[in-house]
Amino acid sequence: MCQLLGMNANTPTDAMFSFTGLATRADEHKDGFGIAFFEDRGLRLFVDQHSARHSPVAELVKGYPIRSDNIVAHIRKATQGRIALENTHPFMRELWGRYWVFAHNGDLKDFRPRLHATFRPVGETDSEHAFCWLMQEIAKAHAGMPAIEELSNTLSELLPQLHRHGTFNMLLSNGQALWAHCSTNLHYVVREHPFGAPVLADKDVMVDFAAHTGPGDRVAIVATEPLTRNEPWQAMRAGQLMTFTCGEVATRQCAEMAR
Amino acid sequence: MCQLLGMNANTPTDAMFSFTGLATRADEHKDGFGIAFFEDRGLRLFVDQHSARHSPVAELVKGYPIRSDNIVAHIRKATQGRIALENTHPFMRELWGRYWVFAHNGDLKDFRPRLHATFRPVGETDSEHAFCWLMQEIAKAHAGMPAIEELSNTLSELLPQLHRHGTFNMLLSNGQALWAHCSTNLHYVVREHPFGAPVLADKDVMVDFAAHTGPGDRVAIVATEPLTRNEPWQAMRAGQLMTFTCGEVATRQCAEMAR
Numbered sequence: 001m002c003q004l005l006g007m008n009a010n011t012p013t014d015a016m017f018s019f020t021g022l023a024t025r026a027d028e029h030k031d032g033f034g035i036a037f038f039e040d041r042g043l044r045l046f047v048d049q050h051s052a053r054h055s056p057v058a059e060l061v062k063g064y065p066i067r068s069d070n071i072v073a074h075i076r077k078a079t080q081g082r083i084a085l086e087n088t089h090p091f092m093r094e095l096w097g098r099y100w101v102f103a104h105n106g107d108l109k110d111f112r113p114r115l116h117a118t119f120r121p122v123g124e125t126d127s128e129h130a131f132c133w134l135m136q137e138i139a140k141a142h143a144g145m146p147a148i149e150e151l152s153n154t155l156s157e158l159l160p161q162l163h164r165h166g167t168f169n170m171l172l173s174n175g176q177a178l179w180a181h182c183s184t185n186l187h188y189v190v191r192e193h194p195f196g197a198p199v200l201a202d203k204d205v206m207v208d209f210a211a212h213t214g215p216g217d218r219v220a221i222v223a224t225e226p227l228t229r230n231e232p233w234q235a236m237r238a239g240q241l242m243t244f245t246c247g248e249v250a251t252r253q254c255a256e257m258a259r
Numbered sequence: 260m261c262q263l264l265g266m267n268a269n270t271p272t273d274a275m276f277s278f279t280g281l282a283t284r285a286d287e288h289k290d291g292f293g294i295a296f297f298e299d300r301g302l303r304l305f306v307d308q309h310s311a312r313h314s315p316v317a318e319l320v321k322g323y324p325i326r327s328d329n330i331v332a333h334i335r336k337a338t339q340g341r342i343a344l345e346n347t348h349p350f351m352r353e354l355w356g357r358y359w360v361f362a363h364n365g366d367l368k369d370f371r372p373r374l375h376a377t378f379r380p381v382g383e384t385d386s387e388h389a390f391c392w393l394m395q396e397i398a399k400a401h402a403g404m405p406a407i408e409e410l411s412n413t414l415s416e417l418l419p420q421l422h423r424h425g426t427f428n429m430l431l432s433n434g435q436a437l438w439a440h441c442s443t444n445l446h447y448v449v450r451e452h453p454f455g456a457p458v459l460a461d462k463d464v465m466v467d468f469a470a471h472t473g474p475g476d477r478v479a480i481v482a483t484e485p486l487t488r489n490e491p492w493q494a495m496r497a498g499q500l501m502t503f504t505c506g507e508v509a510t511r512q513c514a515e516m517a518r
Contacts (some may be wrong), residue, residue: 041381042344047303058325074340085301094352097379118377118398120356122300237367 003104005073006222008178008244012067037068038175074103086123106167182236198228218247265481267437267503271326280486296327297434310343333362342516345382365426441495457487477506
């Protein structure tokens with residue numbers, strides 16, 4: 001299995017701390033890693049088929065404070081598809097003039113839904129095939145970019161169709177929201193002012209967030225396993241879809257969404 | 260105007276030397292840079308809205324020998340569109356299960372062809388709009404991935420339609436071939452064994468390629484201005500389209516293309 005990390009913030013925030021936590025788990029998950037940073041509509045996507053433990057690309061990400069409002073990261077333990085760059089998550093496509101990124105933890109056994117539209121996998125993984133199907137069905141469901149809430153409704157109809165074919169823990173973002181679907185294992189925490197000083201679960205690293213953040217800052221973190229020891233991580237339920245916008249669980253549209 | 264750099268090789272080759280040459284020109288072209296490396300079907304795309312002179316991402320590219328068979332790079336001097344990540348070349352889309360990357364030097368005045376298919380720009384540049392139109396028209400012209408020669412024929416019909424609206428120096432690659440279209444300024448050189456020791460035009464850097472390459476190695480480099488002082492760079496003609504495969508000007512399909 002792989003490990004997922006997602007972040008959604010109301011203020012562009014760097015992920016050096018959380019990514020350092022994720023990368024310590026790369027010994028077991030050594031078949032590549034990737035991280036996508038949205039900066040408004042723009043996207044940086046770093047992928048490497050080498051372990052996040054040794055990759056110069058991972059060193060860059062750990063040391064360069066890229067400030068992003070939506071992040072999707074993945075470290076891979078190959079189950080389907082060779083160890084190759086084209087099989088490395090997250091995957092990216094464009095729809096309605098926005099980039100969409102997707103990362104998957106799990107295994108969809110013998111499930112290859114028909115792809116009749118324009119989204120086709122480049123690599124060989126079940127994950128990229130599922131992503132292409134998801135993009136195809138989202139594109140069919142709406143004439144143009146709908147509101148986040150409508151997209152969440154569409155996803156809540158589509159995701160069970162994937163989930164019934166196997167394990168499907170997933171992160172998806174279009175730069176406006178972060179969607180997390182839990183099949184077996186996904187946790188989240190919302191950090192709000194005052195942030196305190198979380199301690200990484202696997203490494204003696206502590207960051208005093210209070211020193212780096214302002215009073216209105218808020219950030220939601222989603223990860224396969226809790227990344228820190230002293231924060232109130234909550235486990236998602238099997239089959240649960242959560243939408244994060246503006247650094248919190250989306251229950252309403254927030255002002256920033258209107259942009 | 261911007262600066263373009265493309266590479267097509269018959270053996271995966273690193274671009275540290277040529278990119279170092281390009282980056283020395285980043286003082287004038289400080290509004291971002293990007294470089295796309297194909298590794299077979301896989302793609303790494305590094306973009307940064309900061310100057311290649313100072314960006315940590317550029318430092319990584321200059322120091323990390325990423326071996327690639329097709330490279331498209333661009334350093335930007337903004338003419339249309341804000342300085343922003345989503346306006347930074349190269350742009351990437353997927354078609355027929357392959358990634359396509361595109362970089363443009365020039366200016367298409369008041370030209371916004373109608374986009375009726377699924378490729379839409381994320382940023383505001385004339386360049387990305389032209390790329391989306393090109394992908395739309397390529398997708399319409401063929402039912403699935405055609406031979407490289409057929410793609411070159413299609414491009415030779417499409418590119419004049421863009422060129423007539425302004426300056427359109429362009430690099431395009433799908434990981435199998437590199438296409439270069441010259442409007443005002445584009446040069447190329449083919450390096451073959453024995454490679455010799457080219458000297459960068461703008462910087463006292465010399466690389467002894469002979470020490471790094473084997474007898475069968477061949478690489479074509481395309482750049483806005485010649486990057487080296489002691490190699491037989493050739494200027495392309497206005498309106499000329501060239502196709503590079505396996506490190507040389509494509510006159511025939513080579514064995515590697517069959518993969």
